[in-house]
Structure formats: C-alpha cells, structure tokens
Amino acid sequence: xxxxxxxxxxxxxxxRDDGKELRLLHFIYGQPDLDEIRxxxxxxxxLIHKFEETTRLSMNVGAGKGKVMTDLIAQVKPQTMIExxxxxxxxxxxxxxxxxxxxxxxxxxLELNPEFAAIxxxxxxxxxxxxxxxxxxxxSDRSLHKLFTSGEVTQIELMFLDHYKPAYTTDLxxxxxxxxxxxxxSVLAADNVLRPGNPPYLEYVRSTVEQKREAAKKGPVTSYxxxxxxxxxxESFLGDExxxxxxxxxNPNLVYESTLHQPEGLQDAIEVTxxxxxxx
Ligand SMILES: C[S@@+](CC[C@H](N)C(=O)[O-])C[C@H]1O[C@@H](n2cnc3c(N)ncnc32)[C@H](O)[C@@H]1O
Numbered sequence: 001x002x003x004x005x006x007x008x009x010x011x012x013x014x015x016r017d018d019g020k021e022l023r024l025l026h027f028i029y030g031q032p033d034l035d036e037i038r039x040x041x042x043x044x045x046x047l048i049h050k051f052e053e054t055t056r057l058s059m060n061v062g063a064g065k066g067k068v069m070t071d072l073i074a075q076v077k078p079q080t081m082i083e084x085x086x087x088x089x090x091x092x093x094x095x096x097x098x099x100x101x102x103x104x105x106x107x108x109x110l111e112l113n114p115e116f117a118a119i120x121x122x123x124x125x126x127x128x129x130x131x132x133x134x135x136x137x138x139x140s141d142r143s144l145h146k147l148f149t150s151g152e153v154t155q156i157e158l159m160f161l162d163h164y165k166p167a168y169t170t171d172l173x174x175x176x177x178x179x180x181x182x183x184x185x186s187v188l189a190a191d192n193v194l195r196p197g198n199p200p201y202l203e204y205v206r207s208t209v210e211q212k213r214e215a216a217k218k219g220p221v222t223s224y225x226x227x228x229x230x231x232x233x234x235e236s237f238l239g240d241e242x243x244x245x246x247x248x249x250x251n252p253n254l255v256y257e258s259t260l261h262q263p264e265g266l267q268d269a270i271e272v273t274x275x276x277x278x279x280x
Contacts, residue, residue: 020055021088021119027051028123039128041097048090048123060090061162061191064263068270069160069189073098076187078157079105082147084140084171085163086111089120089133095160096124096133107133108153110143112163112237139238140164140171141245148178155182161201162191164237166224168201173221173250181254181275188273193260195268199228205258205273212252220247253279 028037028047037043048060061069073081073095081099086092086109096107107129111117117137124133136143140163147153156175161168168190175181193202204212223243226234234240255277262269 020057021116023055024048024051024057024088025119025122028126038126041093041127041129044093044123044127045090057088059087064266065191065268065270066091066094068261068263069095070098072187072189072272073158074102076158077102077104080108080153081158081160082108082110082153082156083160083162084110085161086120086135087116089123091160091162092120092124092133092135093127093129096129097127100129100132108147109133109135110140110163111135111137112139139245140167141174144171144174145178145246148180153180156180156186156188158187158189160189160191165192165196165198165229165233166200166226167238167244168198169204169225170221170244170248172204173248174246176251176254177249181251183254183275183277186275190271190273192268193271194262196230196233197228200225202271205256205271209253209255209279212250216250216252220249222247255279
C-alpha cells in the first residue's frame, strides 16, 4: 500500500477501531441456522438488532427513523435510490429491500471506508440483495460525480444523506449544478438533522430562492460550512482540513419544500425535502 494512503478507520471515526464491525460479521455468519437466514433481509436486520443488545454500533439509522424512510420509499417508489454513507449495510438492507418491493431497479450505497464496505457487502449478500444493492467505495462527492458523468444515474429520485455531516450541503449542491435535481421528481432525506444536528444543511434546504441567489453572489463554495456541527463530527471521516473535491455552485433557482419527520420518542429526526419547481 502506498504510504500516502490514510488507513481506515481514520482517527476520529466513531467506530473507534475496536473491531466491533468484524465481530458483527462473525456473530451473524456464526448463526447455526445460516441457511434459513440466507435471502431474508429481515432476519439479517433482526440479527443486527440482537448484536446491538450487547454491542452498540451507534451509527445505524435504527428502526424508528428506518420506518420513516421505508414509508417514504413506499410513497416515492424510486426506480433508483442513492444513500450517502453505508457503514455496515443496515440501511442498505432495510431500504434496498423496500425499494425492490416497491418495484425499483437499483440501490447505490456510497461508502468511504473499504473495511465497512466489505462487511456491508457480506451482509447484503446474505440478505439476498447482492444483485440489487451496489456499494461504491470512495468519497461521496467523487462517487456521485462518476455515477452522473457515466450516465448510470440520470436524476436523483430519492437520496438518503447519512455521511460526513458538513458534506450534506455540498453534495446536494453538486447534484444541483449537474442538473440531477428535478422538480416534481427529486426527494432528499437527511438523517441526524437534530441530533447531533446539521444547521448549515437545514438552513440551505429551507432557504428561499432569493436568499440562495444572494449567497451565490459570493462565488463558488470551496470549503465545508461546519457551523453548529459538533467538533467530534467535523473531525470524523474526512477530517477538519478536508475540502470538497469540486467547486460547488449549486442551483439557487430550485424551490424546495422541506419538513421534519420526528418519530415519537426520538430526539433526532429526518428532514424530507422535495424539489417542487424551478424559478426562472
Ligand atoms: C452514520 S454512518 C451510516 C449509517 C448507515 N446509513 C446506516 O444507517 O446503516 C456514516 C458512514 O458514512 C461514511 N462516510 C463518511 N464520510 C463519507 C464520505 N465523504 N463519503 C462516503 N461515505 C462517508 C462513514 O465511513 C460511515 O460508514
């Protein structure tokens, strides 16, 4: 391995490099009734929940917010869904299965950490979703750019944002400037907008066209806005010094309708944002 390649997980990653993700894989593949689990997404998810009774994985979207998403998937019925941040595959299995049941064709899971991606691939295979869910390893902005420029993805139908918190806004701006956010089609669902919180993203998707046009006068965005995002998250995954891979212009003329979906009893919520029209 070239010595300039940073190891995964990087310092600050919340996995704390304690091997719990590998222990999860052993726990699941060590089940005596493995043949009955094969091809059954719910059984794999149940085993992840069981593992979490003793070892907290901490980064899964979880059942409560997961239900918000599976309801949304049943309503939107995307042909293609993209998630930013796959971790060990919990959301890819839950949402990939829901997209398939809703008649969809493909689920892309974009994950930075190749070790997490390898584990997720093994669990997705066990769940019987190998031909449906594709994991793409790398940083989300470059992976999105490649998916768009290769023509594999022509528009955002439903995108789940659950990765490096400061990159939520810039990744959305990248989709906008490449013309992939389509009025009446594109829906965005962002996790962790209350806990730990993502004020720059909420401000962006809730601002008016006038406010965005005003902000755009300052020129392209070349760094991450980290205001109000807890420092431990700013230092996770990409690190405090990191910058977006592209200059982000966005498209200030896109009009969004954005609402918070907070399951009862949870402190966190998912922000669901629909692009409704474009202002000329
Ligand atoms: C909160 S976890 C995702 C949990 C997953 N969606 C679930 O609910 O099962 C965040 C993941 O995003 C990944 N990540 C962080 N920054 C990223 C980036 N810039 N591009 C792609 N993945 C990233 C991390 O490695 C981590 O696995």
